[in-house]
Amino acid sequence: xxxxxxxxxxxxxxxYRQDQGIFAxxxxxxxxxxxxxxxxxxxxxxxxxxxxxxxxxxxxGIAALGLNIxxxxxxxxxxxxxxxxxxxxxxxxxxxxxxxxxxFFALLFGGLSAALIGGIVGLPSLRLKHLYLAxxxxxxxxxxxxxxxxxxxxxQGGAIPAPAVSIFGFRDSFLTHNLFWYYLILPILAFxxxxxxxxxxxxxxxxxxxxxxxxxxxxxxxxxxxxxKLTSFxxxxxxxxxxxxxxxxxxxxxxxxxxxxxxxxxxxxxTIVGGLGSIPxxxxxxxxxxxxxxxxxxxxxxxxxxxLFPSGVDVATALRPLSFxxxxxxxxxxxxxxxxxxxxxxxxxxxRWPYKS
Amino acid sequence: xxxxxxxxxxxxxxxxxxxxxxxxxxxxxxxVSIIGPNGAGKTSLLNCISGFYHPTKGSIRFGEHxxxxxxxxxxxxxxxxxxFQNLELFRGxxxxxxxxxxxxxxxxxxxxxxxxxxxxxxxxxxENRAYVERIIDFMELQAYRRAPVGTLSYGVxxxxxxxxxxxxxxxxLLLDEPMAGMNVEEKEDMVRFILDIREEQxxxxxxxxxxxxxxxxxxxxxxxxDFGVRIAGGTPAEVSADPRVIEAYTGVGSGHDASDPASxxxASxxxASxxxxxx
Ligand SMILES: Nc1ncnc2c1ncn2[C@@H]1O[C@H](COP(=O)(O)OP(=O)(O)O)[C@@H](O)[C@H]1O
Ligand SMILES: [Mg+2]
Numbered sequence: 001x002x003x004x005x006x007x008x009x010x011x012x013x014x015x016y017r018q019d020q021g022i023f024a025x026x027x028x029x030x031x032x033x034x035x036x037x038x039x040x041x042x043x044x045x046x047x048x049x050x051x052x053x054x055x056x057x058x059x060x061g062i063a064a065l066g067l068n069i070x071x072x073x074x075x076x077x078x079x080x081x082x083x084x085x086x087x088x089x090x091x092x093x094x095x096x097x098x099x100x101x102x103x104f105f106a107l108l109f110g111g112l113s114a115a116l117i118g119g120i121v122g123l124p125s126l127r128l129k130h131l132y133l134a135x136x137x138x139x140x141x142x143x144x145x146x147x148x149x150x151x152x153x154x155x156q157g158g159a160i161p162a163p164a165v166s167i168f169g170f171r172d173s174f175l176t177h178n179l180f181w182y183y184l185i186l187p188i189l190a191f192x193x194x195x196x197x198x199x200x201x202x203x204x205x206x207x208x209x210x211x212x213x214x215x216x217x218x219x220x221x222x223x224x225x226x227x228x229k230l231t232s233f234x235x236x237x238x239x240x241x242x243x244x245x246x247x248x249x250x251x252x253x254x255x256x257x258x259x260x261x262x263x264x265x266x267x268x269x270x271t272i273v274g275g276l277g278s279i280p281x282x283x284x285x286x287x288x289x290x291x292x293x294x295x296x297x298x299x300x301x302x303x304x305x306x307x308l309f310p311s312g313v314d315v316a317t318a319l320r321p322l323s324f325x326x327x328x329x330x331x332x333x334x335x336x337x338x339x340x341x342x343x344x345x346x347x348x349x350x351x352r353w354p355y356k357s
Numbered sequence: 358x359x360x361x362x363x364x365x366x367x368x369x370x371x372x373x374x375x376x377x378x379x380x381x382x383x384x385x386x387x388x389v390s391i392i393g394p395n396g397a398g399k400t401s402l403l404n405c406i407s408g409f410y411h412p413t414k415g416s417i418r419f420g421e422h423x424x425x426x427x428x429x430x431x432x433x434x435x436x437x438x439x440x441f442q443n444l445e446l447f448r449g450x451x452x453x454x455x456x457x458x459x460x461x462x463x464x465x466x467x468x469x470x471x472x473x474x475x476x477x478x479x480x481x482x483x484e485n486r487a488y489v490e491r492i493i494d495f496m497e498l499q500a501y502r503r504a505p506v507g508t509l510s511y512g513v514x515x516x517x518x519x520x521x522x523x524x525x526x527x528x529x530l531l532l533d534e535p536m537a538g539m540n541v542e543e544k545e546d547m548v549r550f551i552l553d554i555r556e557e558q559x560x561x562x563x564x565x566x567x568x569x570x571x572x573x574x575x576x577x578x579x580x581x582x583d584f585g586v587r588i589a590g591g592t593p594a595e596v597s598a599d600p601r602v603i604e605a606y607t608g609v610g611s612g613h614d615a616s617d618p619a620s621x622x623x624a625s626x627x628x629a630s631x632x633x634x635x636x
Binding site for chain 2: 015016017019020195198199201202203204205206207209210213214216217218219220221222223224225231
């Protein structure tokens with residue numbers, strides 16, 4: 001998991017300010033602009049049903065990026081990302097309903113609430129490592145699920161409707177729902193990616209990577225391990241909280257099922273499949289896992305049509321967790337650095353073409 | 358009063374004393390060496406100073422600060438830097454990134470400024486990057502700026518380790534065998550760096566080193582540890598003439614038996630009081 005890219009040719013930098021720039025060189029800037037334009041135009045040629053998946057990929061991309069901050073960049077395992085999304089979703093939606101907040105403030109409030117809880121749940125990380133920390137975050141997830149299920153205020157986990165959203169005169173309507181949210185979520189994802197890229201360029205991001213790579217040396221550099229770890233948990237759960245609010249608004253209500261342990265594990269799987277410690281990986285992972293779901297549905301339909309199984313057996317229900325588990329196992333065994341490492345190889349190939357690496 | 362005062366430090370691991378009643382004094386701007394056979398407790402003593410171990414008994418004072426129970430990051434904040442015996446670098450990061458990490462306490466802006474980056478954070482980062490570049494020039498690491506540290510040769514990694522400690526801009530620099538495993542040429546370079554660090558930056562240096570030639574050449578003061586006990590201390594000339602030191606190094610007794618606890622206790626307390634007088 002290299003924290004930085006190797007310097008490429010085509011860098012003609014003369015000041016340290018240029019050296020800390022967000023893009024390696026002009027070529028990279030052009031590629032990013034092209035990518036953004038492509039993403040903005042994508043809905044024009046995308047079937048409506050697929051657009052829904054795009055929306056979900058971006059929402060889970062935000063949650064996966066958050067988990068990447070805590071687990072990928074800082075090396076602190078967190079099995080409770082589902083609950084952090086839930087904290088954000090409940091806080092954001094309940095506050096929005098109570099105080100008539102608009103979406104922006106609901107996102108901010110949801111994110112900050114999740115960050116606050118993240119800071120508290122992160123406390124065991126000052127003492128516990130590895131498996132023990134995993135169990136501590138697992139415990140938080142269970143407490144959260146149980147707590148919501150027993151709370152009258154939160155409808156005991158049943159659906160709490162999220163307010164309808166309208167922005168700049170555009171309204172979320174039945175026919176344009178997926179499109180409307182596509183253009184809302186995309187800039188939020190882009191903004192949060194930019195924020196993390198910025199943090200990564202400065203002392204705070206560096207200190208998290210230092211804690212991951214060598215905590216003794218990090219302390220010898222004057223980095224307070226407690227501050228770094230709690231910052232990491234708070235940032236990671238802020239992202240989860242924002243993703244949770246978006247998921248609630250996108251599905252028009254909060255229900256506890258959307259924020260359970262399975263969701264946290266799914267986000268963890270997305271992060272690993274995408275590549276720990278990689279920003280593009282944080283979106284590749286959700287794309288892969290959500291894409292896999294769709295493919296398996298098709299396969300199940302096709303198998304169902306063959307009449308191989310007795311009626312009443314839902315092949316899709318069996319195939320989805322099976323393929324999900326298999327994919328994670330294969331990735332851990334053969335591609336532990338995730339899809340992002342293929343991405344890096346592709347980039348290097350393109351940069352060096354026609355030379356072989 | 359010296360800059361660093363170690364009084365009667367005892368460090369116990371499961372009933373075994375790694376250090377027993379060690380006292381030593383490091384005046385400002387001096388190069389003070391600690392020598393002794395492997396397992397004598399030299400690294401343990403540095404660990405006590407830099408906060409990785411906490412002494413079982415005794416006190417360690419650095420200027421105003423009592424270091425006995427301070428955490429490593431707090432000790433670093435007081436102005437003490439350390440280069441580790443067994444390289445503790447961020448192997449996946451480049452030389453520049455390793456050194457930038459050493460600017461952590463000097464770089465002051467909030468997480469929010471960091472998230473915005475442009476403006477304050479960008480300016481402060483650039484200033485500190487310039488400082489890092491000065492250290493890179495000073496330690497002659499220009500050729501390796503962008504190389505991930507893990508890919509560099511052992512000798513260069515040792516130099517990066519020292520450079521990183523220096524980037525902390527300390528008042529006191531602790532160097533744990535910075536020349537171990539180096540060839541003669543690399544050793545000469547390192548000796549030159551250590552002398553320059555003291556001359557140009559006015560930094561106090563505590564040096565652990567096995568090469569007695571180097572130690573006697575560059576030190577203002579030398580302390581000798583053996584089995585966790587300070588058996589001698591003084592100027593290089595005094596120490597090299599001390600029969601207890603010759604005995605510890607050659608194993609040839611020139612009077613009494615070294616393993617006799619009464620005589621070695623006697624020796625260390627004698628030396629402790631002598632050390633205080635000279636300091
Ligand atoms: N963490 C530890 N636990 C147990 N024993 C230790 C520990 N650290 C050092 N020691 C013991 O303390 C003694 C001194 O070791 P050390 O300080 O590394 O010696 P030196 O640096 O002089 O070679 C050794 O006997 C070593 O085994
Ligand atoms: Mg040692």
